[in-house]
Amino acid sequence: MDAPIVKDQVPFTGLAFKLQADATTYAAPDTTDMVGIANLSIKPNDITQQDPRYNGTIHRPGDLIVGTTYDVTYDVPLCGPGGSAPPVAGAFILGRMLRTLGFTENVVSAAIPVAAENLGAGSTVTEAILGTTAAATADLYKGLAVALPGAGSVTAATLSMIAAYDAAKKATLAERFDSALTGKYQIPQQLAYTLSGSDAPPIASVVTWQGNLRMEFQGFAPSAATLTLPTAARDGGGDLPRLSLTYSGELHGYSQESCPALSLATTVPPFKGGKMMIAGKRMGGSSISLDLSPRVGFRPNPNRSSGSESAELVETRRSMGLNLNRTALSYLDILALRTAQSKHPIQALYGYGSGNYIGFMAADARFASPEPQVGGDFYTDQVTAYLDDPSKAVSIVFPYF
Numbered sequence: 001m002d003a004p005i006v007k008d009q010v011p012f013t014g015l016a017f018k019l020q021a022d023a024t025t026y027a028a029p030d031t032t033d034m035v036g037i038a039n040l041s042i043k044p045n046d047i048t049q050q051d052p053r054y055n056g057t058i059h060r061p062g063d064l065i066v067g068t069t070y071d072v073t074y075d076v077p078l079c080g081p082g083g084s085a086p087p088v089a090g091a092f093i094l095g096r097m098l099r100t101l102g103f104t105e106n107v108v109s110a111a112i113p114v115a116a117e118n119l120g121a122g123s124t125v126t127e128a129i130l131g132t133t134a135a136a137t138a139d140l141y142k143g144l145a146v147a148l149p150g151a152g153s154v155t156a157a158t159l160s161m162i163a164a165y166d167a168a169k170k171a172t173l174a175e176r177f178d179s180a181l182t183g184k185y186q187i188p189q190q191l192a193y194t195l196s197g198s199d200a201p202p203i204a205s206v207v208t209w210q211g212n213l214r215m216e217f218q219g220f221a222p223s224a225a226t227l228t229l230p231t232a233a234r235d236g237g238g239d240l241p242r243l244s245l246t247y248s249g250e251l252h253g254y255s256q257e258s259c260p261a262l263s264l265a266t267t268v269p270p271f272k273g274g275k276m277m278i279a280g281k282r283m284g285g286s287s288i289s290l291d292l293s294p295r296v297g298f299r300p301n302p303n304r305s306s307g308s309e310s311a312e313l314v315e316t317r318r319s320m321g322l323n324l325n326r327t328a329l330s331y332l333d334i335l336a337l338r339t340a341q342s343k344h345p346i347q348a349l350y351g352y353g354s355g356n357y358i359g360f361m362a363a364d365a366r367f368a369s370p371e372p373q374v375g376g377d378f379y380t381d382q383v384t385a386y387l388d389d390p391s392k393a394v395s396i397v398f399p400y401f
Contacts, residue, residue, distance in 0.1 A: 012259035013040050014209040015074060019096050019202045023310045026218040026252050027205035031260045035093040037074040038242075040208060042215065044251075045069045047307075067306050069298075070217055071248050072206060073224070078241040080356035080398040082266040085109070086191040095193060097245060098396065101222050101292055102201045102316065103193040108144065116152040116184040120169060123181040126280060130169040130185060141165045141187060143194035143395030145349075145359045146173075150183030154401040156274070156353065159188075161361040161395065163345040174347035174361050176280035189400040190359075197390030201313045206247060209259035219310025220249035227290040227396075229348055229360065232270030240268050241358070248296050248311045266356050274350030278322065281332045285324035285380070288348060290362065290394065293317040318387035318394065320346060320362060324370075326379040334383055338367045346385065359397040364389050 015037045016029035048063040055061060081092045086107050090096065095105055113133035120129035128148060134141070142165045147154040164172040204220040224246035230239040276283055295315040298308035329336075337344060343364035351357030365385035373380040387393050 011211060012209065013037075014259045014262055015040060016207040017093050017096055018205050019090070019099065020205055020218065023203060023219065023312075026216070029205055029207045031262075033093060033207075034260065034262045035076065036262060036264050037076055040072070040074045040210065042208060042210070043071040043073070045071060067308070068251065069248055069306075069311075070251055071223065071246055072208060072217060072220070073244075073246040075242045075244050077268040078227075078243060078358060079266045079268045080351065080358060081191060082355045084355065085400055086189055086398070092191060092398075094243070095191065096204065097222075097243070098193045100201050100204055100220075100247075100313070101225050101294060102196055102199065102313065103394075103396070104196040104199055106144075106192040106194065108187065108190045108192060111189055112141075112187040116147070116149065116154070116186040119148075119181060119183065119185050122170075125177045125180055126173055126175075128171045128173060128181050128185055130171055134169050136167050136169055138167045139165055139392060141171060142363065143361065143392045143397070144187055144192055145190055145397050145399045146171060147186045147188055147401065148181055148183070149186070152184045152186075154186055154188050156349070156351065156357055156401070159349055159357075159359065159399060159401075160275075161345070161347045161349070161359055161397075163347075163361065163363045174280065174345035174363070175275065175277040175282070190397050192395060192397040194392045195318075195390060195394040196392075203249070203310055203312070204247065205252070206249075209257065212256050212258055213254065214257040215254045216252040217247075217249050218252040220247040221296045221311035221313045222246065222292075222294045223248040223296045223311075225292040225294050227292075227360070228287060229271045229289065229350075230287040231285065232272040233286065241271050250306050250310070267352060269351040269356060269358065271348070271350050275347065277345070277347040278324065278334075279332060279337060279344035279346075283324055283327065283332065285322065287321075287323045288346065289321045290360075291319050291321070293319070320365060320385040320387065322346070322381075322383040322385060323373075324381050324383060326372075326381055334367050334370045334381065338369050341366055343388075354400045355398070357399050357401075359395070359399060361395050362387055363393050363395070
């Protein structure tokens, strides 16, 4: 007898993502936890041991399957939460994924100050001395976007990233201006994620749908994570900015269920029409990327059916890849920066406007030697940058203005 035909075998695909309250309790994601993803793949990893028993022949028995872990890999095209103000804590699903990577969520629900105020005395081309309302707390605003609008109207073009902040209210910026800063400043409402050196990352429960197959996973921790910002250029601008992730954990259950429909509320903005700054200088190039290189571990535990506890993020080693247009050494000499092993910020700002604008910054990057590229029509340099500091060394923000 032939196998029954499954009606729903078309490739409808979906993913829901929810943080667990603890390491062992499945969090049961539902349709409100779904997010737009691409390139979903699911890979089981059977854990095997050789069967040592003799059977009186030269033909040994097959390996024993003593457990299974799963890897779920997908891309999340980058877009903001949308709306007129930042969502409440924990609501933004991409933000949940960033939290599992060791980022801390910061909902800046009111602008600082509420109305733009004058900069303090002593601002320079790379430093903004914030005014009376700003707090005198070191590192407080590091990783946030600040508007330096002069007259006081916040627009996308006025935004910059704060690479450092000290108790004297000096905000060191990730870009260099043509002249000393004057006028007003304001830190707008924003949803901000900054890499934390101390917070214990949460783990997640995930549901995937592939056709009519629903699979439920628990104890998921990230084992690969790369943020890629490819320039939407005239030639070769086919890719969109994305966060590529792999999560490792265990299967909770599976069933037959059609994939729910998902409303894609915001449009994915291409990487163009914004700012890309390398060591404070505006640069062109085909892409920048951040590789967090997360590593997970599994504690042995015979009380669990899998023989191990849930996956835990135990390490990251952060680096960046920069594909840059060749420029004059008098403008930016990356080889000299490599020789000095000094640290410099990398900044990207782009998007469609309030609620769907994206800011990225690596606050303190050390450069490796640029590798000249001679293929194609133009000379370019491929550069690796290393990130040492764990606390607020990387930030991803979604400003509202």
